[in-house]
Amino acid sequence: MTKPTPQTREQILEAAQAAVLTKGFSATSIDELIAEVGISKSGFFYHFRDKTNLARALLERYIEQDDMVFDRVFAEADELSEDPLHSFLIALKLLAKVFEDLPNGHPGCIVASVCYHEQLFDQEVRSINAKAVLSWRARFRGRIDKIAERYEPRISVDLDDLADMFSAIGDGGIILSKVVGDRSLLPKQLLLYRDFIRLVFDPA
Amino acid sequence: MTKPTPQTREQILEAAQAAVLTKGFSATSIDELIAEVGISKSGFFYHFRDKTNLARALLERYIEQDDMVFDRVFAEADELSEDPLHSFLIALKLLAKVFEDLPNGHPGCIVASVCYHEQLFDQEVRSINAKAVLSWRARFRGRIDKIAERYEPRISVDLDDLADMFSAIGDGGIILSKVVGDRSLLPKQLLLYRDFIRLVFDPA
């Protein structure tokens, strides 16, 4: 802990993430990463046993960062309202704003990228990926449960599906934004999800 | 036209699509494709100038097949109801059923795959990809416009965003299904989009 956490490893991961999200995992060469970071090939293999190990680290780091954003946004929203519905609606608005403020739009979701490379990785990486999506479901399901305790839904909906819808809209919105080249599309989709939640639960 | 359309080319594309969707484009080798189809390397290069050319063909073929499904489903729905809202709701239900009936779930969306490989391809491929998403927007926007002519929306929504939401839910739902390994998630998400449309426009 006396060490400031080896930053070379972090630099490699940062470079790898950007490359993987724009060209795919296999097309991301180790040579290119070490050139960008300024280390030797052996230096790379000191930090990562092999390329698959890099993939796992990349995925775990992405999920961790993602969770931190969610934690922060939900905490902030909870401070602004005690009501579970209003807090959730505030959180979604804050989240939309976070994505809107990213200067070049959302760079891409590693979970989605891994999904479209699944046969390249071992069972463990795929299982980490699945666990991440299920943890998002659990997080949103928890919020929605508390909303449903207080507000009668206007239509009958499965609450797991409603929770999953966030992940779907998120990953789908990222793809939309990237493909069309319009970074406003992701936040707009999140706000549409917010409208749906409001229509389902808000009696007003 | 007397020829039954070279089926070897189609076999290559079929094998390539399955491989690309599960391992990514770069990890899909020409050697592996020709082994599966049972042709020689020269045979491959007779059909495709290079690998990029294969990618373009793959994308164009996917978009074409996708459009055909949409055409069929919307035509079927139009026969069942003259009302634009009801026809749209029927179409979404039919579409959910189409995906539910796929024995192994949706194999993946080439548009999304290309999106996560963009730097690998030239401007033309990326432009084809963007055009596909915009054509989905136009298709759904057309339907939604007709609904909005007859039904006053319960909340104020941007109709382009509402149209885009289908693409987002579709691509996001595919990822969800693939990652969690539950093929029911995609159709469930489509039905949730249907619920949203109903809540927005249906006065009942």
Added chain:
DNA sequence: CCGCAACTGCACCACAGGTACAGTACCTGT
């Protein structure tokens, strides 16, 4: 001055993508 973390340098191989061509089997129009 020991020992560990964090590297560098070098050698190596398999294999993928791609090129170049010559040859062949079959079908079609004239």
Added chain:
DNA sequence: ACAGGTACTGTACCTGTGGTGCAGTTGCGG
């Protein structure tokens, strides 16, 4: 019957680079 196109096969060859192993080095904390 034969000219010519389509749809290939076979062979040879070249380049780049991904992935790996391992021996050696540097610098810093204790």
